[in-house]
Amino acid sequence: MSVQFNHTVVLASDKHTGAQFLADILGRPAPVPYGPFVTVALDNGVTLDYANHTDYDAPLTTTHLAFLVGEAEFDEILARVTERGIPYWADPMSSLPNQINTNDGGRGFYFLDPDGHHLEAITVPYGGWPRR
Template sequence: MTATFNHTIIAAKDRNESALFFRELLELSEAPSWGPFTNVRFADGVLLQFAEPPVEIQMQHYAFLVDDELFDRAHRMLRDRGIEHWADPQMRRPGETNTEHNGRGVYCKDPGGHLIELITRPYL
């Protein structure tokens, strides 16, 4: 068997709020949750597991490749909800998207403070 990505745990201030944000932004499925985790599942079975650690959360960066239609819906959700977003990871171009790598991209922060990147074309 070759290696495949199975799951990651994302630190959250409120695990349910973060899981809901990701489900709505990326149109992901709810998954059974257990113990300290609230889970969401990608179509390929990969889990994002949200947990509330007893320590200060350090910002992480998570990038997701999405198709143009999902990008449009997600970007509309950010705008409609007044969620601050940027065209760049340095957060210097507020309210914009970028057109790098022959696609589109946008950055926002999730409820836990992590930097989320949505792109329509892979970098490589």
């Protein structure tokens, strides 16, 4: 079997709130409980498994999650972010507010979830699409 990314745990102050936020913004199906987690499934089989940080006796630290999306999905995600009044930036340093970038010939932007996780939507992977 090849090596594939399967899932990751995202620590949250409230796993239900965090998972629902992500599902809503990305236009994903409703999160599903699985053991101690609330999972958000992506189209490539990867799940983001939200857990309360207190269940892990761990501090709530933030992370960066980037989502490669199609052009139509990008427009829908950006519309959901702007409709909710969520601040967004063209850069990871948050110095270019209310803008998108055109890195690698695609489009991208950054925003924060309720716990301060840095989320990114991009239409072209870093470095561009591989040549065939």
